[in-house]
Amino acid sequence: MTTALSEPTQMAMVPRPAPAPVAAAAASRVAVVLALALAAVGGVGIREALVGLGWISGVAWTPPVVDVMNGLTPDGWMFAAGAILGLMGIALMVLAVLPRRTRGLPLSAATAVYLDRADIPKLADAAARDVPGVLDARSSASRRKVVVRCRVTGQTQELRQAVADVVSQEFADLQTPPRVVVRIRTESSS
Amino acid sequence: MTRRAVVFDRIATFIAGLCLLALGGCVIAWQQGVFGTGAAVRLMFAEDIESAWWSWALGAGGIVLVLLCARWIATHRWPPRVSRVALAAEHDGLTANAASVADAAANALQDQPGVVKARGSTTVDRGTPTVTLTVTVPARGLRAGAAVADRTAETVAAMLGVSVAVRTVLRVDAKRRHAVS
Numbered sequence: 001m002t003t004a005l006s007e008p009t010q011m012a013m014v015p016r017p018a019p020a021p022v023a024a025a026a027a028s029r030v031a032v033v034l035a036l037a038l039a040a041v042g043g044v045g046i047r048e049a050l051v052g053l054g055w056i057s058g059v060a061w062t063p064p065v066v067d068v069m070n071g072l073t074p075d076g077w078m079f080a081a082g083a084i085l086g087l088m089g090i091a092l093m094v095l096a097v098l099p100r101r102t103r104g105l106p107l108s109a110a111t112a113v114y115l116d117r118a119d120i121p122k123l124a125d126a127a128a129r130d131v132p133g134v135l136d137a138r139s140s141a142s143r144r145k146v147v148v149r150c151r152v153t154g155q156t157q158e159l160r161q162a163v164a165d166v167v168s169q170e171f172a173d174l175q176t177p178p179r180v181v182v183r184i185r186t187e188s189s190s
Numbered sequence: 191m192t193r194r195a196v197v198f199d200r201i202a203t204f205i206a207g208l209c210l211l212a213l214g215g216c217v218i219a220w221q222q223g224v225f226g227t228g229a230a231v232r233l234m235f236a237e238d239i240e241s242a243w244w245s246w247a248l249g250a251g252g253i254v255l256v257l258l259c260a261r262w263i264a265t266h267r268w269p270p271r272v273s274r275v276a277l278a279a280e281h282d283g284l285t286a287n288a289a290s291v292a293d294a295a296a297n298a299l300q301d302q303p304g305v306v307k308a309r310g311s312t313t314v315d316r317g318t319p320t321v322t323l324t325v326t327v328p329a330r331g332l333r334a335g336a337a338v339a340d341r342t343a344e345t346v347a348a349m350l351g352v353s354v355a356v357r358t359v360l361r362v363d364a365k366r367r368h369a370v371s
Contacts, residue, residue, distance in 0.1 A: 015347030018320045018357035028191065028266060031199035034206055035262040042255030049249025062239055062248075072231040078221040086214030092207030096200045104359055109336045111343035112357040119362035126329030126364065173333055 017112035022100040030095050106175045115174065117141075124148050124180070127170040128163045135187055137163075141178065146171070149183045156184050193316065195265035202262075269313040272320075275354050286350055288312040292321045295346050299325055304334035306363045312354075320355045321346055328366040335360050 050056045104114025115123075121139035124146050128137035133154040140147050148167055152159045163182045171177040220226055238244055274285040292310030299308035306326040313320055323342065327335030339358035346356050 013344060013347050013352075015343050015356035016318075016352045016354065018315060018318070018322070018355035021315075021322070021357070021359060024191070025196050025199060027200040027203040028196060030203045030206075032263060032266055034202060035259045039256050039259035039263075042252040042259065045248045045252025045255065047252075049245045049252060052245030052248065066233055066236050066239055069231055070233045070236045073228065074221045074223070076221075078217050082214040082217030082221065084214070085210050085217065089207040089209070089211030089214060092203050092210060094207075096204035096207060100196075104357075107332075107336050107360070110340045111347075112355070113336045113339050113343075113360060114357060115332065115360045116362070119360075122329055122362040122364040123332060126362075130330065170330075170332065173336060 015111055019112075020102040020104040020106060020114050023103050025100045026095040026098045030092060107173050108175055109173075120146060120171075120178065123170050124167050127167045128182075131159065131162050131166050133159050134163060143178075145179045145181060147181045147183065149185070151185050151187050153187055156186055160184050191266055191269060192314075198262075198265070269315065272312040272314055272354075275319050275350060277351055288319060288321060288350055288354060291346055291349050292323070295321070295323055295342050298345075299323060299338060299342050302338045304328065304331045304338055306366055315355070318355045319353065320357065321350070323356070323358045324361060325358055326361040326363050329362050329364055332360065332362070 044061065047056075047058075048060055048062050051058045051060050103117055105117055105120070107113045107115060120141040124139035124141070125137045125148075128134055128139070128148050128150055133152050135151040135153065137148055137150045139149070146167065148163060150159070150163055160182045163184075164180050167180045167182070168177065171180070272288050275288045277284045277286055289312050292312050294310075296308040296310035299305050304327055306328060308323060308325045310321060310323050313322065315322075323339065323346075325335055325339055336358075339360065343356045343358055347354075350356075
């Protein structure tokens with residue numbers, strides 16, 4: 001069964017705005033790794049049990065590990081190992097409380113419309129390439145800034161301003177437009 | 191993923207970090223002679239590994255651990271889908287298929303000149319049934335795409351009511367720079 005969506009303008013109403021989509025929490029990625037590691041430990045336990053009961057053939061791994069651990073005395077390498085463990089612990093605790101990153105930047109629109117954050121450089125590239133005199137443009141974006149690197153011919157200063165204007169205009173519909181930085185490299189005409 | 195699953199992940203990650211930090215601290219303190227100077231590690235279960243019950247305990251513990259971890263990993267699936275939503279009070283008792291409306295909205299969007307492709311999905315986001323329309327527009331067609339998305343979202347709201355949240359996520363197709371009508 002299919003549903004057709006016509007546009008009955010007399011019915012149009014402002015929808016309840018949905019919040020910006022968010023990326024998975026860093027803690028969730030760590031959790032998957034932890035779960036896989038614990039599952040592997042469980043799998044080793046099952047394997048050891050099967051070997052111990054004689055249901056499968058093989059050499060048990062537990063006794064040698066217990067032999068190494070039992071009777072361990074303080075040694076120089078343990079300081080470094082302890083420091084590494086401590087740093088890993090601090091890193092995990094920080095990751096556990098990191099907020100989820102929003103994946104969308106809100107646009108000034110009547111409904112909840114977001115631009116995918118990853119597409120900011122594509123917009124800047126396309127806008128910059130439409131400026132006469134720009135041969136190529138490559139952009140990178142951080143949370144608040146877009147850096148547009150252009151290869152150009154002609155007057156550098158004028159082109160820099162023209163690219164900055166066009167790219168800024170492209171982001172004008174964002175509720176919080178990023179700062180635009182233009183870097184120019186002049187190509188010598190042969 | 192549900193909110194509860196994310197909270198569980200955060201708590202588990204924090205506890206794992208706390209355990210690693212405590213273990214690292216203990217190892218350094220022991221190595222520096224803060225406690226148990228020169229003492230050797232004595233594992234409490236070292237004698238037990240030869241016992242008959244050890245293999246059974248190990249096997250049972252392993253199975254429980256694997257099952258719990260499988261359940262934990264399973265919580266990281268896609269967000270819960272919504273199929274039917276209750277309509278507003280004037281349509282008391284009636285429900286609508288939100289997934290079909292989202293699909294229809296995506297189809298309607300796809301027919302618009304400034305849209306490269308579109309798809310719709312319905313999930314529960316932060317406790318609210320949510321229709322998400324993901325719309326790909328040409329690189330120089332952001333404004334037109336937002337306008338089309340506005341109109342479609344308003345129509346979706348008219349069909350489903352305000353109990354369902356609606357959002358449009360615009361993606362950019364870098365290969366297409368301008369809309370072709």
